Amino acid sequence: MSYTNTNLNSSLSECSISSAYSKSIRYMRRIFKYDQMDFQFAFWQMLYLFVSPQKLIRMFQARKYTKSQYARDDPAFLVLFSGVLCLTSVGISIVLNLSFMQFIKFLFFVIFVDTIGIGLILATILWYLTNTFMKPKINLRDIEWGFSLDMHFNAFFPPLILLHFIQLFFYNWLISKDLFVSILLGNMFWLGAAFYYVYISFLGYNSLQILNHTRVFLAPIPWFVVFYFASLFFEWNISHSVMNFYKYRVL
Template sequence: MNAHINFPQRSGPSTFGSTLPTNTRPSDTTSLRMPRFFKRLFKFPQMDFEMAIWEMTALIIAPKKVFRKTKNTWHRPDPSFTYLLSFFLLLTSLAWSLAYADGVAKTIRITLVFIFGHFIGSSLVVSALAYFLVGRLLSGLPGRRRGLFGPPGDGEQLEFGYCFDVSIRAFFPLWVFLYVVQFLLMPVIAKDYWASLFFGNFLYLAAFGYYIIITFLGYNALPFLQHTELILTPFAVLVVVWFISLFGTNLPKHLAPVLWAGAALRKNV
């Protein structure tokens, strides 16, 4: 008589938009339970970089079109946007380093801080805060369990993966205004003139204003959240801070991205 082993069937939703069918073979269980985001992390041919470029363009001119449900999940298990924006940050870090850093060591430091500190690190922190605060305070379904990465079959759960999607897309305008435009205008907006102070500080108002608006649009797209307009509250505070800064605080001189990485602005800026 041949021995026969009955493998226990594992149940429960998977993460990042993948499902575990009931007829799954035991040998396939591990691979199917792995989040699709991580499975595609190094599969570059499967990444949709064209969609990522379209989203970056839309985030500036029509951000509302970016957030929509795809198949059975709001989260998109495609790291192409993260890779592409990280590459752009690499390029801008080299530009800031050539202009304001001395030596290879500081260049490497600025590059690492730009990508893993400013972008990835801050996005993870904001995603974690949004996952717990937005999911708890704005959910129209009290008592419902929130999926960490979210099963695709349940469209009424806040997914951590979706929170991360919103955060990295909201970071894109920050990159445009503070890492690109500010770098190009730095010789002008860092001067001791009120016009320089006004336009330099306006870049920060535009950058963080876009960040707040895109964050609001991201969560407002979820039909099971209520009172998402509360996310716009920091915008009023931002306007007040910007107005106060016009009385003598040149933000580019104190908040330029290269300063966050430990480099110093040259005196002739």
């Protein structure tokens, strides 16, 4: 019996890897076929991330029943996401008064380090943890790695808009100043961004019926609140520190 289960698990694992590989190939090929991308739907996904994340998660659930996968098969969202990264990077470069070459360096760091690099690490960690500790042993199907990466991009998009777009309108004339209200507002942007990331991640993994104890994703929220008030007490302007870091790494 044990031998049979081992063979079955091995067979399912091989099928899963083969399926994931073929899906990845199809996904990458579609990146260069703009006529096959649904940009309007991708735009509405981005809007729902702000106004109604629950509705977007229900879309992912519907995809599972219609296409037998949670992860996106249309790269339109990724293309629009990349465009937003470029535009917001231009905005930060203007606010920080960066030169053209500094802007290129900054864009490189934002895309390949802050977004893709950290995204791959976080997605892989959550993919491993959910499959190892939150999925019942009797369930032989694994959470798709592509789904974990999608959830990261979903959760990362609202913080990107909050910190790299909306915050810019307040930075030079208020947040960068040596005032308590500057710390209050700047750190509030970071608190909101952290809330968004955690909550959307929770919604995504909570929608998977094969996972248990998904409320653990909400555990960091009280610590974010404590950290926020601690930053006010010690008068640490997080936004100002991050902007200084941005300038330092492109020198």
